[in-house]
Amino acid sequence: MSVWDAIVGQEPTVALLKQIVASQGHDRDSVAQSWLICGPPGSGRSNLARAFAAALVSPDHGLDDQPSRITQQVLAGTYPDVTVLSTNKVTIGINEVRELIMTSEQMPSTSPWRVIIIEDVDRMLERTTNVLLKEIEEPAPHTIWLLCAPNAQDVLPTIRSRTRVVNLAIPSNTAVAGFLTDQVGVEPPLAAKAARLAQGHIGIAKLYATREQVLVDRDDLVVGLLNLHRASDAVVLAGRVVDAAKDQATDTVNEQVKRDEQEFRAINGLAPDERIPRQLLGAYHALSSKDQVRRRVTRLTRDVLDRNLTTLASVYRDVGVLQNQAEETAGLVNLENRAAIAELSVRLSREDAIERLEIIARTRRRLAANGSTLLDFEALFCGLLA
Structure with missing residues (x-):
């Protein structure tokens, strides 16, 4: 399968990027060197950036059904x-960006381009963004910058205007379900359910479909919300949700550490x-250091809880429907x-449902x-009592 086949529900954008990659063979100047790829969480912006990078540097432009070795290395994060x-941190540090700038000035080792991808560029503080600005405005002749953010408005206008x-x-539920069935091997009924519950978030849909x-x-969580009647229910549910999020984050990080160790050995x-x-x-033990694992668990726990908030909001969205x-x-x-949501929609007014979303x-x-x-979360569930 080509490098573009894993990009879900973005056909017009993929067609555009394919055309740009194809044109570089006879008109190198037609390729913009600073890009800002925007999309809501789960839309696949980071995957699109990697696919675009692979197509730019690979001789087959990422189109062959059997991806080239270069394409495989780009997608695995090992191509030089x-x-x-x-980052798993709340902000991207200024020193990390300075290192990237130094890298961007180096000639590519084997490819026509050196490609720099920054995920979550919206996590940069203004002073860090200012360090990056000059490179985005005047990139080295051989370098392409691919910046990723949820929304163009999340990035400083000085960066936005130069990309x-x-x-x-x-992505539609149909597109996400098709991806899960065709490329992940999920049975169609589970794929359809996971896509619906994920509301267009590809990563979460895959999580629902592959991790029972x-x-x-x-x-x-949904059943717990629909059975909230007393403050004591709210306190118990909050504790259960937070504990489950920590357990889920710990399990995921431990799995990631094992994969990192296996990759290190390979x-x-x-x-x-x-x-x-x-x-x-030293390098091997750093993969599983207590501080490193704790930071990753903390960050991932927050992501799980944020996902739980999206789940809760979906209930009141259904109430409004x-x-x-x-x-x-x-x-x-x-x-x-x-049935339970229908009962809740009768108990709540339209204003009540909107207030709970707030x-x-x-x-x-x-x-x-x-x-x-x-x-x-205790305060949240107390506020959601109906």
């Missing part, structure tokens, strides 16, 4: 002429049970709980402020 800056902006759409416990936790030509040479021990008799045109996200949005802002997650 493509650098990706991703070619690409806006991604939210994640889907169980989501179902428990890169260094070591067998699975072979002793790590002394000169590599039923209250406005729009089920036939808009559909329900939480079909499995239709409470959820306020909790999301509190979560981003790094306060006490347990207190935030």
Whole structure:
């Protein structure tokens, strides 16, 4: 399959990028060197950036059904002429950007371009963005910058005005379900359910389709919300949700550490049970250091809780759909709980439903402020009592 086949629901953008990549053979100047790829969470903006990078540097332009070795290396993050800056931290540091700039000035080793990808460029503070600005405005002749952000408005105007902006759409449920079936091997009924519950978020849909416990936790959250009647229910549910998020994050990080260790051994030509040479021990142990693991768990726990807020909002979205008799045109996200949601739509007024969406949005802002997650969710569920 070509490098573009994993890009879900973005056909017009893929067609445009294919055309640009094809044109570079006879008109190198036709390729813009600074790009801003924007799309809501789960739209696949980082995957699109990697696919574009692979197409730019690979001799087959990423079109062959059997991807070239270069394409495989780009997608695996091991190709020397493509650098990706991703972060688990709240902000991208100024020193990280300075290192990228130094890299961007180097000639590519084997490719026509050196490509620099920055995921979540919206996490840069203004002073960090100012360091990047000159390079974006006047890139080295051999360098292409691919910046990713949820929305162009999340990036400083000085950066936005100096890049070619690409806006991604939210993939349809049909497109996401097709991706899960064709490329992940998920059975069609589960793929359709996962796509619907994920509301266009490809990564979350894949998570629901491949990790049963994640889907169980989501179902428990919706049922818990629909059975909230007393403040004591709210406190118990908050504790259960926060604990489940930490457990899910810990399991995921532990799996990632194992994969990182396996990859480290493979890169260094070591067998699975072979002793790590002394000169590599420091780098190997850094993969599973307590501080590193704790930071990753903290960050991922916040992501899981943010996903839970989206799930809660989907319930009140469904309430609004039923209250406005729009089920036939808009559909329900939480079909499995239709009866209970219908009862809730009778108990709540339209204003009540909107107010609860505002409470959820306020909790999301509190979560981003790094306060006490347990207190935030206790306050949230108390505010959602009906």
